[in-house]
Amino acid sequence: MIDPKLLRQAPDDVARNFARRGMDFDVQRYLELEEQRKTLQVETETLRNERNTSAKNIGKAKAKGEDIEPLLAAVKDLGDRLDNSESRFGAVQDELQSIELGLPNLLMDDVPVGDDESANVEIRTWGSPARFDFDAQDHIDLGAKLGMLDFDAAAKISGSRFAVMRGDLAHLQRALIQFMLDTHVSEHGYVEAYVPYLVQDHALLGTGQLPKFEEDLFKTTTETPFYLIPTAEVPLTNFARDVIFDADQLPLLFTAHTPCFRSEAGSYGQDTRGMIRQHQFEKVELVHLVAPEESEQALEVLTGHAEKILQMLELPYRVVTLCSGDVGFSAAKTYDLEVWLPGQQKYREISSCSNCTDFQARRMKARVRNADTGKPELIHTLNGSGVAAGRALIAVMENYQQAEGSIQIPSVLQPYMSGATEISRGS
């Protein structure tokens, strides 16, 4: 949620910011509701005050042994008036809240304006796309020929958008995950976390997936429904729920490996081939919980941590700043890391690093006590993939492929692969 006070005091500024996302915010409608809210809130609280005051007087009178009948008669209809006022106030408040929960974060000033991903701005590249003296294959063919990547088996078990891996390829994904976690913990200072993969609605409300994007999530049919996490950002960021940190406790850096589950509703026809877009994939996530004035710098640092993984794997990539139309709901600014995939001859997203400023913190009441004022204020939250393991596996397969279809193992992964240097059929 954005700051309701800002929304109230400068709705036109807010609307202009939303317009950069291509979103039309009905200021007039909002202000009307807000006016009603104000009137009804004052009315309701005045009535409550009246009730409280008379209840106290009745109590005092009774203690003195006075006759309280006239006092009771005086408040006879107060209850009904209060009920009536409260229910009208509640209705307006609910409506306002549902509007506010549906509003995205405010974009930072330096986010480039554009409608969609074609307007994203490349800010740097690292490495250069490999040239092969043979026809480069994509991961699907490579995996099939190795006999280690099996979409038919996955389809039998679970349908489309699932993968089965066997042997060294399954091992290689595990190696990637281990390598990433180890690097973030020992070189970047993160605390490794193990977290629930099933979460309740309030956790998703806190990070912004709910209420607006329910159709993207898998949900259990149990009595208290659980959602399968679409990213470890959800449990990791919710560590800060309802907490008031001391200033010296921040920043907090967490990393976790989890599977991620996404319904991919609305992405029919996109990336249906291969392992790019799955209902279930593995990811190592990075989350920063920081003091508000630190978040801009923290985004650069966090992005650097994700980049470091690709550099160590020697995978060519580029960094793009997402344009206003492509920035996610909860983010104020986002850098995407796009890795080069020889099989597609394209850069494809492998990490997305966002500064969510106080947007998630406000939803989950995550605060820090300001050392100077002693007052609690909202923290800033950031998250990024460090990096998506499934896509990293694809990138390694395609970038490290050999003419005969085997795959070299990047040197940093060899210790995690019992010293093996390549994967080949039957290995």
Add this chain to the structure above:
RNA sequence: GGAGAGAUGGCUGAGUGGUCGAAAGCGCUCCCCUGCUAAGGGAGUAAGGGCUUAUACCCCUUCGAGGGUUCGAAUCCCUCUCUCUCCGCCA
């Protein structure tokens, strides 16, 4: 799954219908005192929201959550969640 106990402010912990947003202690902040240290004295110390130019007053909400009874609920009733202990089962 069965039986029992519990959930109060940063912490410990009192409080079974009114003057309780809540005793006391600890912690923390400020002041005083003592040459230093130790000890002592005093004052203050929850969060969110409304109104407001205002971090000033004033007001509202919150004692696990949600309902209910009542003029009035931390306190009584109902439902739920979580924690702890014992038994059973289980990785």
